[in-house]
Amino acid sequence: MAKRLLIPVVGVLAFSSVCIAQYQPGQALSDYIHSNEKFGRKLLLAMHETEQQKNIVISPLPVSQTFGALSEGTFDSTTLLELGKVFEWRDQPFRNVASRMLSARIPSEKFPPQEETETPKPSKVLPIAVPSKPFAPLSQSTILLYRGRGFLRDRFVELASRDYGIQFQEAKAGELPVPKDPDVRKLYELKGGILDFSIITFTDLRTPWRHELFNGRSQKLPFTLRSGAKVETDQMVSALQHYKHIAADGFEAVALPGGDAYLLVLLPAVGKDIIELEGEFAVGQIDLDSVMKSEEGDVTLPISHIRFSADLEPPLRKLGLNSLFTDFRSLGAMVSTSEGAHLTAAVQRVDLDVDTWGIKASAITFLGGVAGGVMGGVMLPPPQPFHMIVDRPFLFFIRDNVTDALLFAGVEMNPTLN
Structure with missing residues (x-):
């Protein structure tokens, strides 16, 4: 009886050891x-x-x-x-x-x-x-x-x-x-x-940005607040080049490359509330990494402090x-x-x-x-470049280039409040 019980126990331990052995350090970091x-x-x-x-x-x-x-x-x-x-x-x-x-x-x-x-x-x-x-x-x-x-x-x-x-x-x-x-x-x-x-x-x-991304270019442009009111803000205009980008029904996103980290900007579509988009992103309904592609275009983004x-x-x-x-x-x-x-x-x-x-x-x-007491992969660009203008409340995420670890995250509601 003891021998018959020993066989299943040994089998379970062996299976567990194999499962742990198959869990590699690279997967643990990911x-x-x-x-x-x-x-x-x-x-x-x-x-x-x-x-x-x-x-x-x-x-x-x-x-x-x-x-x-x-x-x-x-x-x-x-x-x-x-x-x-x-x-x-x-x-x-x-x-x-x-x-x-x-x-x-x-x-x-x-x-x-x-x-x-x-x-x-x-x-x-x-x-x-x-x-x-x-x-x-x-x-x-x-x-x-x-x-x-x-x-x-x-x-x-x-x-x-x-x-x-x-x-x-x-x-x-x-x-x-x-x-x-x-x-x-x-x-x-x-x-x-x-x-x-x-x-x-x-x-x-x-x-710093890679390739002198904005090269000191900025201009005054209107920014639409959540209330619908407009304020004038300092915005920088990027060079026309290839970026990781996606334009979907409810949002647009772009990754702006820096030397050691990149800035991911997530902009809701016109008429979509920023809190609604934020909630969808928080629960994983939006998977940007699998859908963003290398596309040619430029980005207009508020200067943020x-x-x-x-x-x-x-x-x-x-x-x-x-x-x-x-x-x-x-x-x-x-x-x-x-x-x-x-x-x-x-x-x-x-x-x-x-x-x-x-x-x-x-x-x-x-x-x-x-x-008590790292962004990788290149796809062919579309025939027409995109022009992304971030002129309303948006989410942003700053990730490490090497590990892709999220370093900073935030939401910009009104650039003039800084």
Whole structure:
């Protein structure tokens, strides 16, 4: 009887081993990037639904990476299920490997040690030293600062640093460093200094257009707002060349190539509401990658300067991430104390400039908590070039050229509000 039972069990184990062996690291990276893309679309929609008249820009990748690291600090089944659903991580056995591969693509700046920052003074909260800024087209650096009771567990520190590139520093009570960014500093003041740990990510992108795409060409043109009113805006006109492009019944889309990243512009058809298009894109009804073709044409696009700060907790909880903000058990495997830990704050500040030079974007992503107690392929162009004029609210997505990872996403409702 025992032998007969052994055969099916061995067969199941062998089948499982074959399935895991067939799941290659390249597929893991592709799945991880696709998950970040879907999460970014959902987060943008959740935020825009409550701020429908604002220009919005977010950076989903540091949020995905940071919560990926936090997933190594929990054994709580509810928290793991919520993380998998919100960040689309289900059925990804090698997500940690994918994160390491993505981190290898995006360089990180090293934070100076705590003792090299400002000398401690009584009742003074210290500013954190922002990493040095030599020119790097794309970079992302994350630091976790801890001053809670007990200590961070070795397993969490090892996995978070190895797989997600997080740097760690310890601070004494009353000396938790504060970033110089005013939006993040306000969070510390709002929490009254009760935070036991914080995770801060600096993301930067600086990339010019390829082939002098806009070559300084700009002009004043009308832009139609969602209300139907018109405003005059500065718009840049691209050179006539080949772009990835699609003109469909409900939308038009174009990819504008930069040196290290490209800008994907998604414009609703005349008469179609921007929120409706955004919803269709968020749930995957529109698959641009499979339908965009290389076509000759030119693009007229508003010059954009967006400064956006947002509390990420409400949209994250709207998407289903609740236990990490309410339950001390959610981060019980991160800290040594039996009471565990949970988040109390999540905020992001993004500055974005899109002009005739190229794309300049930076983001600071802050999480605070307490403890208990590449575009490829060429197709023949159509006989007539397209002329895409972006003169009404539109969506935009900035992706890395090498991995296609979604770096920034946003919606431009009114260029004159910047």
